Amino acid sequence: MSTLTRYRWPGLLVFALVVALVAVTGGLAASNAGAVYVRLDLPSWAPPQWLFGPVWTVLYALIAISGWLVWKSHGLDRSFVPYVVQLVLNALWTPLFFGAGLYGTAFVDITLLWAAIVVNIVMFLRRSRAAGWLLAPYLLWVTFAAALNLSIWLAN
Numbered sequence: 001m002s003t004l005t006r007y008r009w010p011g012l013l014v015f016a017l018v019v020a021l022v023a024v025t026g027g028l029a030a031s032n033a034g035a036v037y038v039r040l041d042l043p044s045w046a047p048p049q050w051l052f053g054p055v056w057t058v059l060y061a062l063i064a065i066s067g068w069l070v071w072k073s074h075g076l077d078r079s080f081v082p083y084v085v086q087l088v089l090n091a092l093w094t095p096l097f098f099g100a101g102l103y104g105t106a107f108v109d110i111t112l113l114w115a116a117i118v119v120n121i122v123m124f125l126r127r128s129r130a131a132g133w134l135l136a137p138y139l140l141w142v143t144f145a146a147a148l149n150l151s152i153w154l155a156n
Helices: 008-029 033-039 049-074 080-099 103-125 129-134 136-155
Strands: none
Touching: 008 049, 008 080, 033 049, 033 080, 049 080, 049 129, 049 136, 080 103, 103 129, 103 136, 129 136
């Protein structure tokens, strides 16, 4: 039995924990995000504050599963560079936007995050079509979030 096969299910737990750490980092850095969000001058198409938690929960699960699928079939290879980069940029956005109120800097971060996700998808698609496609909803949400970030930056 190969090492990857033996650790297949514990590996999923590790990916879930790493992604949860990203989520918790953002959450701890901006525990008042809901209060900040409702005080912002928001565009008419801004989603309600309660929607972010459920959406991000699903997206984080997809990110973890995607990484795990590639890891269990190919191990940790160079395709994980953009995976790690997008996780770091993801973790930075919430403290920048909600914690520090740096909407312009947060927009630069989310733009770089978007690019990292695109590269991540391309590299994961070469290793596992399922893993690459699991990141598509994440890219769509970050595209929407970037437009929202830009709108908020310009209005506030």
